[in-house]
Amino acid sequence: MSTTQAPVSAYLGEHLMELSIGTPPFKIYGIADTGSDLTWTQCVPCKSCYKQLNPMFDPIKSSSYKNISCDSNLCHLLDTGVCSPEKQCNYTYAYGDGSSTQGVLAQETVTFTSTTGASVPLKGIVFGCGHNDSKQGFNDHEMGLIGLGGGPASLISQMGSSFGAKMFSQCLVPFQTDVSVSSRMSFGRGSKVSGSGVVSTPLVTKEDKTPYFVTLLGISVGNRYLHYDGSSENVEKGNMFLDSGTPPTILPTQLYDRVVAEVKNQVAMKPVVDDPDLGTLLCYRTKNNLPGPMLTAHFEGADVKLETFQTFVSPKDSVFCLGFANSSSNVGIYGNFIQSNYLIGFDLEAKVVSFKPTDCTKNS
Numbered sequence: 001m002s003t004t005q006a007p008v009s010a011y012l013g014e015h016l017m018e019l020s021i022g023t024p025p026f027k028i029y030g031i032a033d034t035g036s037d038l039t040w041t042q043c044v045p046c047k048s049c050y051k052q053l054n055p056m057f058d059p060i061k062s063s064s065y066k067n068i069s070c071d072s073n074l075c076h077l078l079d080t081g082v083c084s085p086e087k088q089c090n091y092t093y094a095y096g097d098g099s100s101t102q103g104v105l106a107q108e109t110v111t112f113t114s115t116t117g118a119s120v121p122l123k124g125i126v127f128g129c130g131h132n133d134s135k136q137g138f139n140d141h142e143m144g145l146i147g148l149g150g151g152p153a154s155l156i157s158q159m160g161s162s163f164g165a166k167m168f169s170q171c172l173v174p175f176q177t178d179v180s181v182s183s184r185m186s187f188g189r190g191s192k193v194s195g196s197g198v199v200s201t202p203l204v205t206k207e208d209k210t211p212y213f214v215t216l217l218g219i220s221v222g223n224r225y226l227h228y229d230g231s232s233e234n235v236e237k238g239n240m241f242l243d244s245g246t247p248p249t250i251l252p253t254q255l256y257d258r259v260v261a262e263v264k265n266q267v268a269m270k271p272v273v274d275d276p277d278l279g280t281l282l283c284y285r286t287k288n289n290l291p292g293p294m295l296t297a298h299f300e301g302a303d304v305k306l307e308t309f310q311t312f313v314s315p316k317d318s319v320f321c322l323g324f325a326n327s328s329s330n331v332g333i334y335g336n337f338i339q340s341n342y343l344i345g346f347d348l349e350a351k352v353v354s355f356k357p358t359d360c361t362k363n364s
Contacts, residue, residue, distance in 0.1 A: 001189070001190055002114040002115045002116040002118065002190070003114060003115045003163075003186050003187075003188065003189070003190025003191060004112045004113075004114050004120045004163045004186065004187045004188050004190075005112060005113060005114065005115060005184045005185065005186050005187070006018055006019055006112055006113070006184070006185045006187075007182040007183070007184060007185075008032055008170065008171075008172065008173075008182055008183050008184065008185050009173065009177075009179055009180070009181065009182040009183075010172065010173050010174070010175050010177050010179065010340075011139075011141050011142075011179050012139055012141070013175065013247040013336075014031045014032075014142065014245065014247070014336070015031070015032045015172050015173075015244060015336060016029040016030065016031065016032070016141060016142065017029070017030055017031075017032040017146045017185060018182075019110055019111070019112065019146060020110070020111040020112075021041065021057060021062075021108050021109065021110050021111070021127065022057065022059075022061070022062030022064060022065060022108055022109065023062055023063045023064040023109055024062075025109075025111045025119070026057055026061075026062065027054075028041045028054075028057060028143045028144060029054070029141065029142065029143050030142065030143055030144040030145045030146040031142055031144075031145045031146065031245055032146050032148060032170070032172075032185065032244050032245070033145050033146060033147060033148055033149070033243070033244055033245030034148045034149060034170075034212055034242055034243055034244045034245065034346075035096075035149060035210070035211060035241065035242075035243035035244070035245045035246060035333070036093075036095065036145065036147045036149050036154075036210060036245060037078075037147040037149045037150075037151035037152070037153040037154035037157075037210050038078060038091070038093045038101075038127070038128050038145070038147045038153055038154075039110075039125070039127045039128070039144070039145065039146050039147045039154075039155050040093065040101050040103065040127055040128030040129070040130045040144045040145055040147075041056075041057050041127070041128075041129070041130060041143050041144030042056045042057070042130045042133055042143060042144055043056055043057050043058070043059060043103065043129035043130055043131060044056050044057070044058040044059070044060075045131065046130070046131055046132075046133075047131050047132050048132045048133070049130070049131075049132070049133045050133055050134070050135045050138045050139075050140070051140050052140050052141075052142070052143055053140045053141060054143055056143070057129070057143075059106065059129060062108065064108055064109040064123070065106060065107075065108050066106060066107045066108070066124075067088050067089070067104060067105075067106050068088070068089040068104075068105045068106055068107060068126065069087055069088070069089065070083035070084075070087050070088070070089055071087075072089065074089070074105065074107070074126050075089035075105060077105075077126055077152050077153040078091050078093065078105070078153050080092045080093060081105060084104070088104050089104060089105040090102070090103070090104055090105070091103060091104070091105050091128055093128065095137065095245075096246070097136075097137050098134075098136060098137065099134045099136055099137025099138060100133070100134045101128060101130040101132075101133045101134070101144070101145075102130065102131065102132040102133070103128050103129045103130040103131040103132060103133075104128070104129050104131070105126060105127070105128055105129075106126070106127060106128075106129050107124045107125065107126055107127075108124075108125055108127055109121050109122065109123045109124075109125070110122045110125045110127075110155070112187065115190070120163075122158075122159065122162060125155065125158050126153060126158060128144075130144060145245070148168070148244070149209075149210035149211065149212070150209050150210055150211070150212060150348070151209045151210040152209070154210070156168060156187075156346075156348070159187060159188075161188075162188070163187050163188020163189060163190075164188045164189030164190075165188055165189045165191075165192075165347075165349060166347075166348040166349050167187075167188065167189075167191050167192060167345065167346060167347040167348055167349065168185065168186060168187045168188070168191050168345075168346055169185070169186050169191040169192070169193050169343060169344060169345040169346065170183075170185045170244065170339075170343075170344050171183040171184065171185075171341075171342070171343045171344070171358055171360035171363040172244065172336055172339050172340045172341075172342075172360055173340060173341075173360045173361050174309055174310070174340040174341060174360075174361075175313065175337070175340070176309075176314070177361055181361050183360040183361070183363040184363055191345060192345060192347065193343050193344070193345030193354040193355075193356050194354075195356065197356050197357055198354050198355070198356045199299075199301070199302035199303060199304065199354070199355050199356075200301060200302055200352045200353065200354040200355075201214050201215065201299035201300050201301050201302040201352065201353055201355075202214070202215070202300060202301070202351060202352055203346075203348070203351040203352060203353055204237045204238030205238075205351070206238050211241035211242075211243070212241055212242045212346060212353065213237075213238035213239075213240070213241045213331075214238070214240055214241070214242065214299055214300070214334075214353055215235060215236075215237050215238060215239055215240070215299060215300040216228055216235070216239055216240040216297060216298065216299055216332060216334075217235055217298045217299065217300060218298045219251075219255070219259055219295060219296065219297055219298065220295065220296040220298065221259060221262040221263055221265075221266060221293050221295055222262075222266050222292070222293040222294065224262050224266075225298075226255065226258045226259060226262060228252075228255060229254075229255075230254055230255070230258065236330070237300075238331075239330065239331055239332060240331065240332040240333065240334055241331065241332075241333060241334065242334045242339065242344070242353065243333045243334065243335060243336070244336045244339060245336070246333050246335045246336065247313075247323065247335050247336055247337055248323050248324055248325040248333075248335045248337060249323065249324050249325070249332070249333065249334055249335040249337065249338050250324070250325045250326070250327045250329075250332055250333040250335065251324060251325075251326060251327070251332045252326070252327060252328075252329065252330050252331075252332060253326040253327065253328060255332070256324060256325070256326035256327075257326070259295075259322075259324065260282050260322065260324075263282060263293065263322060264282065266292070266293045267284065267290060267292075267293070269284045269285075269286065269290075270284075271283060271284060272284065272285055272319065275319075277315070277316065278315065278319070278321060281315075281321040281322065282321060282322040282324075283315075283319050283320065283321035283322075284319070284320055284321075285318055285319055286318065286319075286320055287318050289308050289309055289312055289314070289320050290308045290312055290320060291308070292308060293308075294306065294307065294308070295311050297334070297338070302354075302355060304342070304355050305357070306338055307341075308320075309340075309341075310323075310337060310338045310340055310341065311323060311324075311337070311338060313337055323335070323337040323338065340360065341357065341358060341359060341360050342355050342356065342357060342358060342360075343355075343356040343357075343358040343360070343363070344356075
């Protein structure tokens, strides 16, 4: 059985997914983002764009490119679709880090590759042709973003059951991996995560359809269990979402503070306190990553064990920092550092997320 796939590689805190758009197919490398919906790429002509190394997509050179008119229902797939004087559907899309893209919504053929090497085209996919993109938040390897969230405009929602089932899986390589090593994102029937070592947790449906919400009961540092809310009360369902587009794992301040205190307690070294580059991060001076402690994310029905290469990252030579941040929100974000080296399956029919420990560098 052939499975539809796309290669994904790690670069500077994000994972870049390779897709082809247009006719003839034009390769783009966009941030693989399960936390947002719109797929977009920088397009010619670009009024105000960030610098990118590869050529930009030129709609004029594609025979399958089609602008979306204001009157079309497709213009309202995004809340921000507005009408231009030329009756084109313009969009603005902003992200949590303050970066944004503006341009026109259009339809195009997106081409994947199957495990047999065959091209797998999907026609009429709505995407954003970015003509005005913020300089902050993007680097020159990124040609845009691939929206893999659960909202109506996302690539996953538009794909629907085209590949036999509404499901997909990812295997993100750790960031110290050579940029030439890629893993695969798989879509449809062949992407189910199964076998020994798999644990699964329910997806929680909320009003906001974009994020993939799950329920985190607590976190263990070594053998010390820390309850999500600091009590033995039941936690709110859907208190965390998985976001491949956010590097750190973001916890409510009260849980973050307890995790940091417990890590400090269990690590014999003294934390770095005199380096303004590191801000408030918990960091240690060490040539190699820390030997411990092991953390465990206790999701409803699924304990996900985390090695130090998933929880500690090196922002500069001989320094390793806990890849967590805090937030005043009571909903946490399960970031991409700790998703690495897990085959993670999103089954949107059974409404579960499954985790399987996997060496993603060998998942090509």
